[in-house]
Amino acid sequence: MSPEYTFIYEIMTSAEIRKRFLEFFENRGHTVVQSDLLVPKNDPTLLFTSAGMNQFKEQFMGKNIRFKRAASCQKCLRTGDLENVGKTPRHHTFFEMLGNFSFGDYFKKEAISWGWEFMTKEMGLAEERLWVSVYEDDDESYDIWLRDIGVPGRKIIKFGAHDNFWPADAPTMGPNGPCGPCSEIFYDWGEGAGCGKKDCNPACDCGRFVEVWNLVFTQFDRRADGRLDPLPSKNIDTGMGMERIASVMQGVKTNFETDLFEPIVEQVKKELGDEAEKIRITDMYLIADHIRAATFAIADGVSPSNEKRGYVVRKLIRRSYLRSGRKGPFLYNIVPKIADVMKNVYPEVGEKREHVSAIIEEEEKRFDDTLTAAMPVMDSMVSEGAGKLEGEQIFKLVDTYGLPMDVIEEEAEKRKIELDAGGFERRMARRKEQSRKGSDISREFIFQPGHFDNAPKPSYSDEVPLETVLEFILKGDLPVDEIARGDCAEVITSPQSGRLYAEAGGQVGDTGSMVKEGARMDILNTFETGGRKVLQVLVTEGSFGRGDRVTLDLDPERKKRTAKNHTATHLLQAALRRVLGQHVRQSGSLVDDKRLRFDFTHMKKLSDREIIKVENMVNAWIGDCIDVCKETKAIQEAKGEGALSFFGEKYGDTVRVVTIGDHSKELCGGTHVVNTGDIKLFKITAESSVASGIRRIEAVTGDNVHKWLKETLQGMLDGLKIAAGNLQNVLEPEMKRHVFDIVGGGKDIDAGVLRDFEERIRPALMEAKKKLERDAKKIRKEEESGALDDARPSMDRFAEESITIGDVNFVSGILRGLGMPLLRKAAGYLEKKIGSGVIILGSREEGKAYLICAVTSDLASKGVDAGDLINRISGKIGGSGGGNPTFAQAGGKNPEGLQAALEGAKDILGSIS
Numbered sequence: 001m002s003p004e005y006t007f008i009y010e011i012m013t014s015a016e017i018r019k020r021f022l023e024f025f026e027n028r029g030h031t032v033v034q035s036d037l038l039v040p041k042n043d044p045t046l047l048f049t050s051a052g053m054n055q056f057k058e059q060f061m062g063k064n065i066r067f068k069r070a071a072s073c074q075k076c077l078r079t080g081d082l083e084n085v086g087k088t089p090r091h092h093t094f095f096e097m098l099g100n101f102s103f104g105d106y107f108k109k110e111a112i113s114w115g116w117e118f119m120t121k122e123m124g125l126a127e128e129r130l131w132v133s134v135y136e137d138d139d140e141s142y143d144i145w146l147r148d149i150g151v152p153g154r155k156i157i158k159f160g161a162h163d164n165f166w167p168a169d170a171p172t173m174g175p176n177g178p179c180g181p182c183s184e185i186f187y188d189w190g191e192g193a194g195c196g197k198k199d200c201n202p203a204c205d206c207g208r209f210v211e212v213w214n215l216v217f218t219q220f221d222r223r224a225d226g227r228l229d230p231l232p233s234k235n236i237d238t239g240m241g242m243e244r245i246a247s248v249m250q251g252v253k254t255n256f257e258t259d260l261f262e263p264i265v266e267q268v269k270k271e272l273g274d275e276a277e278k279i280r281i282t283d284m285y286l287i288a289d290h291i292r293a294a295t296f297a298i299a300d301g302v303s304p305s306n307e308k309r310g311y312v313v314r315k316l317i318r319r320s321y322l323r324s325g326r327k328g329p330f331l332y333n334i335v336p337k338i339a340d341v342m343k344n345v346y347p348e349v350g351e352k353r354e355h356v357s358a359i360i361e362e363e364e365k366r367f368d369d370t371l372t373a374a375m376p377v378m379d380s381m382v383s384e385g386a387g388k389l390e391g392e393q394i395f396k397l398v399d400t401y402g403l404p405m406d407v408i409e410e411e412a413e414k415r416k417i418e419l420d421a422g423g424f425e426r427r428m429a430r431r432k433e434q435s436r437k438g439s440d441i442s443r444e445f446i447f448q449p450g451h452f453d454n455a456p457k458p459s460y461s462d463e464v465p466l467e468t469v470l471e472f473i474l475k476g477d478l479p480v481d482e483i484a485r486g487d488c489a490e491v492i493t494s495p496q497s498g499r500l501y502a503e504a505g506g507q508v509g510d511t512g513s514m515v516k517e518g519a520r521m522d523i524l525n526t527f528e529t530g531g532r533k534v535l536q537v538l539v540t541e542g543s544f545g546r547g548d549r550v551t552l553d554l555d556p557e558r559k560k561r562t563a564k565n566h567t568a569t570h571l572l573q574a575a576l577r578r579v580l581g582q583h584v585r586q587s588g589s590l591v592d593d594k595r596l597r598f599d600f601t602h603m604k605k606l607s608d609r610e611i612i613k614v615e616n617m618v619n620a621w622i623g624d625c626i627d628v629c630k631e632t633k634a635i636q637e638a639k640g641e642g643a644l645s646f647f648g649e650k651y652g653d654t655v656r657v658v659t660i661g662d663h664s665k666e667l668c669g670g671t672h673v674v675n676t677g678d679i680k681l682f683k684i685t686a687e688s689s690v691a692s693g694i695r696r697i698e699a700v701t702g703d704n705v706h707k708w709l710k711e712t713l714q715g716m717l718d719g720l721k722i723a724a725g726n727l728q729n730v731l732e733p734e735m736k737r738h739v740f741d742i743v744g745g746g747k748d749i750d751a752g753v754l755r756d757f758e759e760r761i762r763p764a765l766m767e768a769k770k771k772l773e774r775d776a777k778k779i780r781k782e783e784e785s786g787a788l789d790d791a792r793p794s795m796d797r798f799a800e801e802s803i804t805i806g807d808v809n810f811v812s813g814i815l816r817g818l819g820m821p822l823l824r825k826a827a828g829y830l831e832k833k834i835g836s837g838v839i840i841l842g843s844r845e846e847g848k849a850y851l852i853c854a855v856t857s858d859l860a861s862k863g864v865d866a867g868d869l870i871n872r873i874s875g876k877i878g879g880s881g882g883g884n885p886t887f888a889q890a891g892g893k894n895p896e897g898l899q900a901a902l903e904g905a906k907d908i909l910g911s912i913s
Contacts, residue, residue, distance in 0.1 A: 011249065011250055012249040012250070013250075014242060014258065014260050015345070017098075017123075017249055018073050018098070018345065020122055020123075021098045021240070022071055022072075022073065022098075024118050024122050025069075025100045025114070026071065028069075028114060030069040031067040031069065031070050031071070032070075032071050032072065033055070033070050035073060035074045035075050035346075036049055036074060036075075037049065038075055038296060039300055039302060039309065040054055040055075047309055047312065048077040048078070049074065049075070050076050051097060052072055052076070052097040052098070052237075053099065053101065053237045053239075054074075055072075056070060056101055056237075060103065060218065060235050064530070065103050066653075067103075068102065068103055068104065068105040069100070069101065069103075070100070070101045070103075071098075071101070072099055072101075073096055073097070073098050073242065073345070074099065075094065075096055075346065076096070077093055077094050077095075077312075078092075078093060078095075079093060082319075085286050085290070086283060086285035089207070089247070089254035089255060089256070090241075090243070090247070090254070090255050092243060092255065092289050093289055093290060093293040094293035094296050096241075097239045097242065098239070098240040098241075098242055099237070099240065100114070100236070101235070101237055101238070102235055102236035103235055104233035104234065104235065106236065107219075107234050107236060108140060108141055108183075108217050108236075112144050112145060112149065112183065113144075113148065113149065115215055115238070116149050116151075119212075123245075123249060125187065128188075129188045130185060130187060131155045131156075131186040131201065131209060132151055132183060132186065133156070133157040133158070133159050133163070133183065133186070133211075134157075134158055134181070134183045135159065135160075135161070135164040135165055136158040136160055136161075138164075138181040138183070141181065141183045142156060145183070155201075157201055157202050157203055159203070164181060164184065165179065165180070166216045166218070171226075172226070175222070176222045176224055177221065178220070178222075178231060178235075179222050180216060180217045180218040180220055180234075181216075182214055182216050183214075183215045184202075184211050184213065184214050185212055186211050187209070187248045188209055189208050189209070189210070191208070193207060193208045194207055194208025210244060210247070210248065211244075213238065213239070213240040213245075214239050215236070217234070217236065218231065218235040218236070218237060219231055219234045243258065256289075260341065261288055261289075261292075263337055264288040264291075264292060264334065264338055265285065265288045268284050268287050268291075269284065271330045271331075272284075272326060272330070275324070275325065279324065283323040286320065286323055287320040287323055287331070287334075290317070290320040291316070291338065291360070292338050294313050294316045294317050294320075294360060295339070295349060295353075295356050295360075296346070296349060297312070297313045297316075298313060298352075298355075298360070298693070299346075299348055301588075303693050303694050304363045304692050305691055305692070314363065317331065317363045317367070318363075318407070321368075322407060322410065328368065329360075329361045329364035329368070330364070331364055332357040332358070332360040332364065335353050335357040338353075339356075351582075352583065355583045355601045358693060359692050359693035362693070369893065370402045371403075371407075372875050373402075373878030373893065373894040373897060374397060374402065375403075376875050376876050376900070377396075377397065377900060378397055378403065378408070378411065380900065381397075385417075387417055387418060388417065388418040388419075388420065389408070389412065389417060389419050389420060390420045391421075391422065391424040391426060391427050392423065392427060394421075394424040394427075395424055398424075401878075401896070401897075405424075447490075447503075447527045447536075448477075449529035449530070452472070452474070452529050452532055452534060453530070455471075455474075455492050456472060456492065456494065457530070457531055458492060458493060458495055458532060458533070459494055460497070461495040461496070461498065462497065462499060463497065464497050464552075464553060464554050465551050465553040466495065466551070466552045467549065468493040468494065468552050469493060469547065469548070469549055470491055470544060470547060470548045470550060471492050471493060471494045471546070471547075472491060472492040473544075473546055474489060475487060475488075475489045475490075482545040483521075483537075483539050483543065483544055484539060484542070484544075485542065485543065486538075486539065487538075487539045488524075488538050488539075489537055489539070490534050490536050490537070491514075491534070491535050491537055492533070492534055492535070493514075493535070493550070493552060496532075496533045497533075497552060499554065500526050500533050501526065501559070501671055502527050502528035502533055502534075503525060503527055503528075504528070504669060504670070506569075507562065507589075507592075507670040507671065508525060508562065508591065508593075509525045509526030509527060510526045510555070510558075511523050511524060511526075511554070511555050511558055512552065512554040513553055514535075514537065514544075514550045515550060515553075516542075519543060519544055520540050520542065521537040521538060521539045521544060522538050522540055523535050523552075523554075524536045524538055559671065560673075561701075562592055562593045563671040563672050564673055564678060564680075565591045565595065565700075566591045566668075566670045566671060566672055567628055567660070567672045567673045568596055568618065568679055568682050568699065568701045569589055569596050570658060570668070571621050571663065571676070572598055572614070572618055572682075572697065573600065573644070573664070573666070574621075574660070575617040575618050575621075576697075578617065579610055579614050579617065583601060583602070584602055585600060585601045585644075586598065586600055586644075587599045587600060587601055587694055588694075591670070594700070595698060595699065595704065596699050596700075596701070597698050598696070598697045598698075598699070599696050600694070600696075600697070601693060602693070602695045603693055605687070605689070605695070606687050606695065606697075615682065615683065618682045619682050621660070621676055622677060622679045622680065622681065622682060625676060626663070626676045626677075627675050628658065628672050628673055628675060628676065629660075630657070630659075630672065631656070631657050631659070632654055632657075633654065633655060633657050634654055634655075635653055635654065635655045638657045641657075641665060643665045644665065644666045644667070645666070645667045658670075658672055660676060679702060680701070680702045680703075681705045682699060682701050682705070683700050683701075683705045684699045685698050685708055788818075788826065792829070794815060795813070795815075795826055795830055797813075798811050798812065798813035798830065798841075799830060799833050805906065805910050806909070806910070808838055808859060808864065809834055809837030810837060810838050810909060811834060811839045812839070812906070813841060814842040814843065814899065815841060815842070815843045816843065816844060817845055818843040818845065818850075819843070819845050819850070820850050823841055823889075824852060826841055827839050827852045827853075827854040827887075828854070831856060834856075836858050837859070838853070838854075838856075838859060838864060838866075838869070838905075838909060839853070839855075840853050840873075840902055840905045842898035842899075842901060843898075844895035844898065847893075847895065848895065849878070849879065849891065849894055849895040849898055850890070850891055851870060851873065851874060851877060851889060851891075851898070851901055852887075852888075852889050853869050853870045853883070853888045853889070853905070854866060854886065854887050855869075855885060855886050855887070856886070857886060864885075864912070865885045866883055866885055866886055867883040867888040869888065869905055870882065870888035870889065871890075872904070872908055873901040873902075874892060876892075876897040876904060877891075877893070877895070877897040877898060878892040878893040878897065879894075
């Protein structure tokens with residue numbers, strides 16, 4: 001505890017605060033709701049969950065109200081105050097928000113009374129330490145604080161709409177829609193903690209007062225003309241920052257000294273070792289904050305990337321790496337400590353800590369490679385630029401070398417360099433325009449639930465085919481009365497079939513048709529919103545109008561094939577967890593009637609052996625003909641039984657549990673087969689990387705395995721016949737018949753036949769492969785000889801244009817399309833041609849860069865070292881190298897740095913000659 005503060009209340013751990021808050025409101029009729037994911041489901045307006053109210057948006061809008069009162073501890077992530085993190089005691093990217101909510105139930109008096117009771121009675125804070133604020137025109141709240149609660153008038157501060165209205169400045173600036181005044185509760189650290197002025201109050205930003213709880217009274221509907229009309233149903237939305245109240249209850253100056261952060265900060269110091277003494281404490285705080293945020297985001301399925309959420313995670317990791325000033329990965333070692341601190345509240349972080357650590361380590365390595373390649377280029381630009389980087393130079397650093405703009409800005413600030421930001425933006429805009437013109441962008445259909453808020457709610461029937469009426473038609477963004485041939489639209493009928501499955505959990509919605517005399521439309525997909533099944537349709541014949549009677553029918557065979565693929569997805573996840581480990585978790589899926597696609601957490605590419613093992617395991621379970629059990633259970637009971645949940649899904653109090661023997665138990669609302677034997681056969685067709693730490697498997701089932709095999713085998717046979725002469729020569733007669741049966745479709749295949757076929761055809765394929773490799777080697781030699789002949793004129797020119805540095809003959813140049821073996825031969829050719837000198841050649845091939853340095857023996861004996869030269873310039877191509885005094889080589893990922901490498905070698909030779 002900081003010595004300058006004296007407290008009379010009980011020191012509480014964060015776990016105790018969290019527990020007391022939720023129990024306090026549960027005892028007052030609130031339903032305690034589990035924290036939502038950091039990635040909001042079905043809310044494209046949010047990048048991350050940023051407030052406790054986000055998961056209750058529908059309830060605040062008067063929809064899907066299952067309870068009138070709720071309380072939660074919500075994990076949140078915000079980036080709006082990124083520049084303040086670490087510098088101030090209370091700004092964070094990831095944080096926890098304690099909140100209580102009312103949906104048309106209680107209002108100001110209860111919210112204010114309970115807030116005061118919790119702070120003074122439950123937390124034991126002295127009343128004289130608490131101040132409050134209200135919106136300047138909210139006399140009702142002012143009177144409740146003054147008369148009902150008894151807070152002295154001098155301690156009730158009135159703020160304007162910018163500080164005490166939600167959204168800020170809404171009365172004058174908008175946006176239109178629900179809004180309302182706020183009231184905040186502040187804790188006073190005492191006169192010794194701030195500016196020392198006698199009239200200091202919460203309006204002062206000296207640090208003496210900390211706002212710990214914000215009560216939002218959503219009571220108005222802002223109209224387009226600026227009017228604030230009273231809402232018929234008023235709501236309460238409160239938020240108390242967990243880190244802030246922990247700071248108060250533990251008597252420490254900053255949130256980073258609480259039990260939520262102190263162990264993490266200590267781990268940062270431990271990982272930095274002796275380097276910790278050179279780093280500011282504010283930078284250590286930033287690292288602790290950012291890696292905590294990245295850990296939670298990755299655990300919730302967001303991998304580092306250059307797009308949207310992934311870019312935020314990448315930025316957090318890279319900012320932390322830069323601030324450390326350290327070379328080489330270390331941040332990943334902080335993850336286990338974060339998991340340990342949060343394990344009792346968020347066990348999913350502990351379950352995924354190895355996976356999260358691996359992703360962060362990989363991201364650190366990638367960023368280190370970027371810095372190795374880019375920073376020397378930036379150094380060169382700075383030395384030539386008289387204190388300024390032009391727009392074209394900045395663009396090159398960003399576009400060619402991958403250096404993030406925020407890194408350039410930080411470096412520029414440290415070096416006192418001016419940046420031509422306007423020139424960079426103009427250059428970037430030209431690139432975007434070129435990309436836009438060069439791409440063929442088609443408008444994809446995006447289902448927008450908000451378009452159906454005013455659509456009628458239908459009745460339901462289990463009949464199929466079903467006689468029904470077109471009640472609502474949406475074409476584009478507007479309701480219409482009629483659609484005709486060629487029109488794509490979204491429609492709602494009444495009654496609707498309860499057997500229609502709407503797209504959810506990665507499974508596509510049902511398809512089928514709707515007809516009337518002289519007209520037909522195909523159902524392309526089914527969606528659901530607010531109790532309505534919305535059908536996406538394409539009119540293929542005639543026309544339809546609102547009020548028409550139609551016959552709706554489903555495509556039963558497509559529905560069956562989709563169910564097979566969905567059940568196979570559950571079996572696949574179970575097999576992957578057994579073969580690869582329990583860290584495997586679904587991070588995305590797509591299931592339709594043709595195939596299944598399954599994204600899962602795993603760092604490494606699956607080996608052929610692992611793929612075969614997974615495939616055989618799934619086929620064995622299919623062959624065991626296990627009943628697929630579907631039950632409805634309380635969510636806590638289901639999770640207690642070990643049921644896995646699908647990433648991104650939001651579950652209610654009761655859930656549907658799909659169980660397949662002892663192998664798989666998952667929460668799932670999708671369609672499934674009755675028995676695994678219905679699937680018949682399972683075949684993995686592809687395995688690939690989706691993002692850092694995320695792999696993807698694609699597979700087919702049932703009859704689609706036959707189809708895939710026919711297409712694949714036919715392609716293999718055609719290719720092998722062309723490349724190897726004639727596969728018939730290497731296939732035994734019985735095998736020929738086997739291939740003919742499969743390709744010709746004359747033989748049914750089960751898992752045993754498939755395995756037998758693969759095992760027996762493999763020797764034939766291996767023989768064909770060896771022949772192809774022999775032929776390829778011969779062809780490659782001929783190509784290399786030709787490539788070297790093509791490069792000879794360029795090499796002769798390099799020799800003619802050689803320069804003398806000191807008394808050293810220096811030959812250099814860049815050749816295209818030569819790999820390292822040919823580059824070595826090129827250096828040998830030039831060495832014979834010049835007799836004495838230093839030769840440095842560069843080459844680019846398939847996105848890679850190569851460097852060769854040859855030093856003739858007479859110069860090597862005088863101290864000119866090829867290995868030293870290569871080591872000093874290899875960073876410019878984003879790589880490393882080595883060798884001996886007469887010969888060295890390097891490879892890298894940055895071909896654009898080849899010219900800079902040659903120039904660097906010239907400078908080095910000049911300094912030693």
